[in-house]
Every structure is written in C-alpha cells, then in structure tokens.
Amino acid sequence: MTDPFVANSHILHRTFAARPSKVTKGNGISFTLEDGKQIIDASCGPSVSCLGHSQPEIFDAITNHLQNDIAYVYSGSPYTNQATEDLATLLLSSKPGGLSKAIFVNSGSEATDAALKLAVQYWHERGQPQRTHFIARKQSYHGNTIGALCVSGHESRRAFYKDFMSNNVSFVDPCYAYRMQENGEDDAALVKRLANQFEEEILRVGPDRVAGFVAETVSGTTLGCVPAVAGYWKAIREICDRYGVLLILDEIICGMGKTGTMHAWEQEGIRGPDIQTIGKALGAGFVPLSGVLLHEKIFKALSAGSGGLAHGHTFQAHPLACAAAIAAQNIIQRDNLLQRVVDLGQKLETLLRKEIGPLPLVGDIRGRGLFWAVEFVLDKHTKKPFSLGDDFSNKVVANALKRGVNILGNLGHTGTYQIDHVLVCPPYISTEKEIEKIVALVKDAIVEISGAFA
Incomplete structure (x- = not known):
C-alpha cells in the first residue's frame, strides 16, 4: 500500500510504503x-558524511569558489580549471602505488563505468x-547504472534488468571467511582455494580475453564490511600480473580514509591497483563527487596510442x-x-565485541577503522x-532510529548467502x-527486536 504523502509528492521516492521523515538541518554528527528530533548519523548515510553535517570551512570554500572562480567548465572543451587540477594534485602528487x-x-556508478571503459581502451591501445571480458565477485556491488550492474x-x-546484463562478465566467490571457510580450513587454505578458483576462471575464459578483475578491497553493503583474510590480495595481485589482467579495485565506499589509511589497499601489502574507483568520502557528502585513479602505465598506453580518452x-x-x-x-x-x-576504530571495535558480540542473535562483527558491520544469525x-x-536487520534499523541513531541495514537479497x-x-x-552512545543505542535496538526471535 502506498503512503499518501509519497503518492502526492512529485518526487518518485525510493520506497512507497512509508512516509519519509523530513530532515531540516545538520550539526556535527547529527x-x-x-x-525537532535529533538523530545521530552513525552510518554517515551510506558511509558518505565522514566529516559530519556542518563544516564551515567547506561552506566557505564553496562560496569563495563561486565568487572568485568559474562555476562550470566543460571537460570536453579545450579548457581546464584550477580546482580540478589542484584536487588531482592533492590526491596523486606522491603517486600512491603508481x-x-x-x-x-x-x-560511484559513473566511476565504475569509466573504469571499465578505460580498461577496454587500454587493451585496444595495446593491440589486444x-x-x-571482466571477472567480478559474487554478492558484490559496484553501482546502479547498467554498466556497473x-x-x-x-x-x-x-x-x-537481466536482459541488459552483459555476457562478457563472469563471477567468482568473494573472500567471505565467516561463511565460506570450510571445516578445518585456515586462512592460508582459503586464500589458496579462492586464488585457484580465480586463476581457473582466467584460464577458462582465456587469458588473452580477460581485461580486468573488479572487486571491492573491503566489501561494502552487500556482505557488510568484510576485509579479506591475510594474503588474499597478494595472491590476487600476483595472478593478475602473471596473466596481464588489470586489477580494478572499487574503494568508493571503503576508501578515502574509512579503514584508517587513505586507500584500503595500503593495508594489504600490495603495490596497488591498476585502476581504482573512489567516492563518497571524497567530497564528504557536501557535493556529489566520485573519481577514477589510474596507474601511470594506463596513461602511457593511451598517450602512445590514440592520445585521448x-x-x-x-x-x-x-x-x-x-x-x-x-x-x-x-x-x-x-x-x-x-x-x-584508527584510534576511534579501536574503541568502536572493542565496544562492539564487548557489548554486542555476546548477544544471542549476533553471529559476526567485522570491519576496519570506522567501517564496521554486525551480522545476525538465528543460531550462533x-x-x-x-x-x-x-527482515531482521531492517527492523533493527527502524528500532534504532526510534532511539535516535541512524544505521544502515540490508539493501535487498544479494546472492547465495x-x-x-x-x-x-x-x-x-x-x-x-x-x-559509546552509538553502541549503547544499537545494542538496545538489537535486544528489543531479538525478543521475538530468541
């Protein structure tokens, strides 16, 4: 049944069954x-508003730019602008990972599409x-445009949209140790199994046909803040290098500091990706902005070839x-x-494990930095x-909201698990x-909703 407000609104809201609450202003992390009710934004929306909702310096930067610079420059014209050049320099002057x-x-969806097209053009420029063909992972999410989907x-x-889905994409398993680790299998054995599966898929498709491997460095909303086990990304990077497959890391949600380093891959002991997508925390929610970062070898191939994008x-x-x-x-x-x-992340992890971990319907707590998830199960x-x-998790989300804290729950059925x-x-x-307050309120919400299932 459609809510009357939604029916009368000229906005096509993303869900029709309930009237959305109107937000009037933001201050700090609320x-x-x-x-008049105050809501603590403990998820930054979908992990976007990393600097909270009120930053006068950013407001001033926006105003000053409009007063003293150009509002819009078309990137397809023979012009550039200082702000764009400066942001790229700020992010890439040290050439992280090349x-x-x-x-x-x-x-983020646009960034994914751009990354895919960039990879295809790279191989054209290289004479291949x-x-x-792209290999991606099951129960992953890289965006809502047709290309990203x-x-x-x-x-x-x-x-x-299954009729629109490309036939040049295949999927391998994610590195989801909590549910995928078999009896007696340690982390090293799981890495070996998943690496073998990835390599076998490259060989099945044909190494000379695979353009790239697309994956989230730390899984986001579909699996819930899942870091790979130690050694996984080293194994994946080595296989990509062996067969010339481009490693395309999606850090739209987990990057830009969310896990304690600017890039999540910096904690994996690898040289970095060939192409990386970023977003969400890049503009901290004050503006819509995402991006694609590319390795110097990608630029050199395009430069030596067609000379453009x-x-x-x-x-x-x-x-x-x-x-x-x-x-x-x-x-x-x-x-x-x-x-x-890093420091607050350690505090958050400790509290989550101490206060929420022992609850009877909590199966796993995982994450890094300030990027954490709680997985629920009927039987530990x-x-x-x-x-x-x-719909247990979304009932927890609704109950938490009544208590004054905003968290993010499941975004639909994602796959096998x-x-x-x-x-x-x-x-x-x-x-x-x-x-401390966030964890206490989330715990209370979980306990109340658990009553009907315990």
Missing part, C-alpha cells in the same frame, strides 16, 4: 527532523582488442565539486583524521541465517562519548 592520473565524475554480483538489483560526461571534473572536495581533504590531512579513524553455532521475510547485517560507520570527527 541531523534534525522537522519535529597511480598518477584522475578522472572526476559525479556518482579481444580483451573485453553488469559487474555487480547483487542478485536482486540485477533481477529486473574515449569517454566523458557533461559534468565531469566539475570545478565547484572539486573545490569543495579540496576543502574536505584538507581538513582530513590538517586535523590528522586518519589517525583519529550453525550460523543459520534469518529468512529473507524476517542470506546475510542480515547492519553497518556502523560513524564520522571521522566523532568523539569517544558519541561512539
């Missing part, structure tokens, strides 16, 4: 509803135009968005917020999942007291 060039777009292993989001968007490299993102990234650097993410020992119809989880990803500027 926002205010029209009835990444040396950036493409700035609006959404047959390399158009093609490499996403999110079953319910792909369902309506066969891709572009009207609002690509938008000056105002880049100016706002510079202000956001300057705050992160100046205030040493990456170290704060067998790891029996809730049924899809139970039915996973009920909530994400707790508070802003980088949170205090220890706020972290």
Whole structure:
C-alpha cells in the first residue's frame, strides 16, 4: 500500500510504503527532523558524511569558489580549471602505488563505468582488442547504472534488468571467511582455494580475453564490511600480473580514509591497483563527487596510442565539486583524521565485541577503522541465517532510529548467502562519548527486536 504523502509528492521516492521523515538541518554528527528530533548519523548515510553535517570551512570554500572562480567548465572543451587540477594534485602528487592520473565524475556508478571503459581502451591501445571480458565477485556491488550492474554480483538489483546484463562478465566467490571457510580450513587454505578458483576462471575464459578483475578491497553493503583474510590480495595481485589482467579495485565506499589509511589497499601489502574507483568520502557528502585513479602505465598506453580518452560526461571534473572536495581533504590531512579513524576504530571495535558480540542473535562483527558491520544469525553455532521475510536487520534499523541513531541495514537479497547485517560507520570527527552512545543505542535496538526471535 502506498503512503499518501509519497503518492502526492512529485518526487518518485525510493520506497512507497512509508512516509519519509523530513530532515531540516545538520550539526556535527547529527541531523534534525522537522519535529525537532535529533538523530545521530552513525552510518554517515551510506558511509558518505565522514566529516559530519556542518563544516564551515567547506561552506566557505564553496562560496569563495563561486565568487572568485568559474562555476562550470566543460571537460570536453579545450579548457581546464584550477580546482580540478589542484584536487588531482592533492590526491596523486606522491603517486600512491603508481597511480598518477584522475578522472572526476559525479556518482560511484559513473566511476565504475569509466573504469571499465578505460580498461577496454587500454587493451585496444595495446593491440589486444579481444580483451573485453571482466571477472567480478559474487554478492558484490559496484553501482546502479547498467554498466556497473553488469559487474555487480547483487542478485536482486540485477533481477529486473537481466536482459541488459552483459555476457562478457563472469563471477567468482568473494573472500567471505565467516561463511565460506570450510571445516578445518585456515586462512592460508582459503586464500589458496579462492586464488585457484580465480586463476581457473582466467584460464577458462582465456587469458588473452580477460581485461580486468573488479572487486571491492573491503566489501561494502552487500556482505557488510568484510576485509579479506591475510594474503588474499597478494595472491590476487600476483595472478593478475602473471596473466596481464588489470586489477580494478572499487574503494568508493571503503576508501578515502574509512579503514584508517587513505586507500584500503595500503593495508594489504600490495603495490596497488591498476585502476581504482573512489567516492563518497571524497567530497564528504557536501557535493556529489566520485573519481577514477589510474596507474601511470594506463596513461602511457593511451598517450602512445590514440592520445585521448574515449569517454566523458557533461559534468565531469566539475570545478565547484572539486573545490569543495579540496576543502574536505584538507581538513582530513590538517586535523590528522586518519589517525583519529584508527584510534576511534579501536574503541568502536572493542565496544562492539564487548557489548554486542555476546548477544544471542549476533553471529559476526567485522570491519576496519570506522567501517564496521554486525551480522545476525538465528543460531550462533550453525550460523543459520534469518529468512529473507524476517527482515531482521531492517527492523533493527527502524528500532534504532526510534532511539535516535541512524544505521544502515540490508539493501535487498544479494546472492547465495542470506546475510542480515547492519553497518556502523560513524564520522571521522566523532568523539569517544558519541561512539559509546552509538553502541549503547544499537545494542538496545538489537535486544528489543531479538525478543521475538530468541
């Protein structure tokens, strides 16, 4: 049944069954509803608002840019602008992992599409135009455009559009140790099994046909903040290098400091990806902005070949968005917020494991930095999942919201493993007291909803 407000609104809201609460303003890590209720944003929306909802320096940067610079420059014209150049320099002047060039777009989905097209063009420039096949992972999510959905292993989001899904994409298992580790299998054995599966898929398709491997460095909303076990990314990087497959890492949700380092892959002991997507925390939610970072070898191939990028968007490299993102990234650097993410992350992990871990319907707690998830199960020992119809995690989300804290729950059925989880990803500027309050409120919500299932 459609809610009357939704029926009368000229906005096509994303869900029709309930009236959305109107947000009127934000301050610190909280926002205010029209009835005056304060909500702690403990998930940063979908892990976006990493600096909270009120940053005067960013407001000033936006205003100053509009007053003293150009509002819009078309990236397809023979012009550039200072804000776009400065943001790219800020991110890439040290060439992390060999990444040396950036493409700035609006959404994460656009970034994924750009990364795929960039990989295909790279192989054309290298004289291997047959390399158009991508390998991705099951129960992954890389965006909602048709191109991004093609490499996403999110079953319910792909369902309506199956006739549009590309036949040059295949899927391997994710590194999801909690449910995938077999009896007696340690981390090293799991890595070996998954690496063998990946290599076998390359050989099945044909090494000369595979353009790239697309994966989230730390899984996001589909699996719930799952870091790979030690050695997994080293094994994947080595296999990609062996067969010339481009490693395309999606850090749209887990990157830009979320796990305690600017890039999540920096904690994996690898040289880095060939192509990387970033977003969400890049502009901290004050502007729509995502990006693609590419290795110097990608640029050199295009430079030696056609001499340009066969891709572009009207609002690509938008000056105002880049100016706002510079202000956001300057705050992160100046205030040493990456170290704060590490320190607060340790506090958050300790509290989650101590206060929420022992609850009878909590199966697993996982994450890094300020990027954490709680997975729910009907039975801790067998790891029996809730049924899809139970909608347990979203009931926890709704109950938590009544208590004044915003967290993120399941985003539909994602695949083979039915996973009920909530994400707790508070802003980088949170205090220890706020972290304590968030965990206490989430615990109370879980306990109340558990009553009907215990």
